[in-house]
Amino acid sequence: MKEISSRENPLYKELKQLATSSQARRKAQRTLLDGVHLCEAYLQLAGDPLMCVASASACSQAEAAAILAQCEGRRVSCILLPDALYHALSQVEQGVGILFVIATPQAAMPAQLTRSAVLLDRLQDPGNLGSILRSAAAAGIKQVFCSPGTVFAWSPKVLRAGMGAHFLLEIVENADLASVMRGAALPVLATSSHAAQTVYDIDLSQPVAWLFGHEGQGVAQDLLAQATQQVGIPHLGAVESLNVAASAAVCFFEQVRQTLRA
Known part of the structure; x- marks a missing residue:
């Protein structure tokens, strides 16, 4: 697991842009899944994220630790942040402290509408x-x-x-x-x-x-x-x-x- 401790780190700056700018999310074709429920749902229904980001305090939380272990087992890149840097990315108040970076799915337009x-x-x-x-x-x-x-x-x-x-x-x-x-x-x-x-x-x-x-x-x-x-x-x-x-x-x-x- 890679640790980042500086706000000036280039990867952290990219994460901050994804967290705060809709334009950045659209341009990068990436978005953030914030919180245990969304991360668990993604692993179950969609596959592996591009990156898993956790706060330092999340490592002591059973739910977050299980997600981190699963990601590391799948060789997903995992980033650990001090709580203060993590909270600047998250919009979830009093959350556990874990999020995924995922590629935004691009559904294709069907030739004809035949289903509800x-x-x-x-x-x-x-x-x-x-x-x-x-x-x-x-x-x-x-x-x-x-x-x-x-x-x-x-x-x-x-x-x-x-x-x-x-x-x-x-x-x-x-x-x-x-x-x-x-x-x-x-x-x-x-x-x-x-x-x-x-x-x-x-x-x-x-x-x-x-x-x-x-x-x-x-x-x-x-x-x-x-x-x-x-x-x-x-x-x-x-x-x-x-x-x-x-x-x-x-x-x-x-x-x-x-x-x-x-």
Whole structure:
């Protein structure tokens, strides 16, 4: 295990850039997995990281020590940092003190949309995106298409909210949603508060693509016009609409319910 003790170390500076700059993460095509849960999920579902970084105090923690031992056994490069240097990289308060550096997966655009999928138009909030990814993975949906202007799916905040769901999904970023919809061999459903039918009125026992939009502006009008159908989510309280992540979860699990019943 290599020890780094200086903030001026070139490798530490690279790690700091990955930790603090979305632009740096996109340019390097690398990101950070912060915390025991994400690291364990990556080892189980995706393979070996490029690098494992631990704080000095993490070595005395059983969970972190087990991950370090596993990485060393797989000949993954392991870096040990003083706690003060490590905390400058981590956004997890009172975490155990371990993170991975991984290559950002680059999912290929399919020739045609044939499986249940999620299309996201300019989502801005990392927590919303991570929650949607987690719900999609739990519902058995494999493909997610993010339009330009959507928050970076592999940012540390989205990764933490996703809780490992990323490693079960094919996530296409900067996707031309209009093109994806034109090539879809299944219905594309968009949620709308003005829809005549609700999500409970339509047949979801077959694959569909779900279209969700910007938290404040919703789905762009040109994309909304391309959707096969608009559906609503009924609610009884005096609120105008649901949070987009909550709406997505309702839709996904109504689809699960109907699929299991079929």
